[in-house]
Amino acid sequence: MPDLSDVLKGLSLEQEVACTDPGNILLTACPGSGKTRTLTRRLAYQAFQKPFSQKLNIAITYTNRAAEEIMNRLTDMDVDLANIWTGTIHQFCMRFIIRPYAMYSNRLSKGYTIIDEFVKSEYGKRFAKELGINLNYYDNPFQYSDVVNKYEQTLTEKKEIDFEMILRFSDELLEHCPFICANIASTVNSILVDEFQDTNELQYTILARIFKKNKAISIMFVGDTNQAIYGSLGGVAKCKIELDSLFETTFQEMALTGCYRSTQRLVDLYSNFEVSKISAYSVAEIKNITGTIS
Numbered sequence: 001m002p003d004l005s006d007v008l009k010g011l012s013l014e015q016e017v018a019c020t021d022p023g024n025i026l027l028t029a030c031p032g033s034g035k036t037r038t039l040t041r042r043l044a045y046q047a048f049q050k051p052f053s054q055k056l057n058i059a060i061t062y063t064n065r066a067a068e069e070i071m072n073r074l075t076d077m078d079v080d081l082a083n084i085w086t087g088t089i090h091q092f093c094m095r096f097i098i099r100p101y102a103m104y105s106n107r108l109s110k111g112y113t114i115i116d117e118f119v120k121s122e123y124g125k126r127f128a129k130e131l132g133i134n135l136n137y138y139d140n141p142f143q144y145s146d147v148v149n150k151y152e153q154t155l156t157e158k159k160e161i162d163f164e165m166i167l168r169f170s171d172e173l174l175e176h177c178p179f180i181c182a183n184i185a186s187t188v189n190s191i192l193v194d195e196f197q198d199t200n201e202l203q204y205t206i207l208a209r210i211f212k213k214n215k216a217i218s219i220m221f222v223g224d225t226n227q228a229i230y231g232s233l234g235g236v237a238k239c240k241i242e243l244d245s246l247f248e249t250t251f252q253e254m255a256l257t258g259c260y261r262s263t264q265r266l267v268d269l270y271s272n273f274e275v276s277k278i279s280a281y282s283v284a285e286i287k288n289i290t291g292t293i294s
Contacts, residue, residue, distance in 0.1 A: 170206055208248075
């Protein structure tokens with residue numbers, strides 16, 4: 001296990017403050033500002049603060065690859081992983097809500113099988129064909145209510161659920177069985193949410209339900225509204241006021257503005273396309289190189 005100086009070694013002042021502040025944080029990180037590094041070090045710092053606690057420090061990531069990257073970095077730092085958990089929101093819901101509490105859901109109590117997006121797509125195309133709906137190559141069969149109804153009925157009959165249903169049934173369990181929220185909340189020390197700009201409403205709600213049962217939990221959202229690319233899939237970049245209201249707490253706004261990846265010329269060009277201004281600047285060794293932009 002590294003000591004505290006190892007956990008914070010090499011961090012910029014912005015990164016160190018984001019890692020060590022005990023409050024609830026909304027952290028905006030410009031491209032190349034060391035977002036993953038900061039998130040990983042905060043996770044390690046939280047674990048270091050309470051090394052003998054059984055309570056978990058949780059990182060919710062957008063992809064499996066991001067979760068693996070965080071765990072690999074922690075392993076390289078020789079951090080004890082006993083009270084650290086990382087994964088996607090769907091993995092979190094399966095691990096902490098559905099598997100231990102499916103018995104309290106009429107839909108899940110008699111068993112379930114998870115289907116992937118390929119199977120869902122094949123169902124959709126098959127049902128559209130059976131219903132006499134002609135689809136073009138790019139058509140989404142689930143835009144038709146008859147397909148949706150047949151899909152839902154089939155999954156119920158076959159005891160199957162898809163990824164969206166994992167979130168829906170998790171939220172229903174938390175809503176109708178408040179003790180589940182309390183049980184989970186009592187086992188958590190901190191929650192870090194990566195790429196918050198791609199988090200959907202249901203995901204925010206699930207985390208808020210748990211947090212409000214134990215406001216001693218330290219929570220941080222990390223991301224960049226300028227990098228939001230999944231709005232069509234329901235991604236919502238909530239602002240501080242919205243988070244304060246939903247979680248019934250007060251978030252501190254912080255930012256990582258130093259870009260370690262690009263020249264100042266490229267950062268200046270990027271600033272013209274920002275939706276939310278964060279005053280990014282280059283701190284890279286190549287910051288003064290003119291380069292060629294094409």
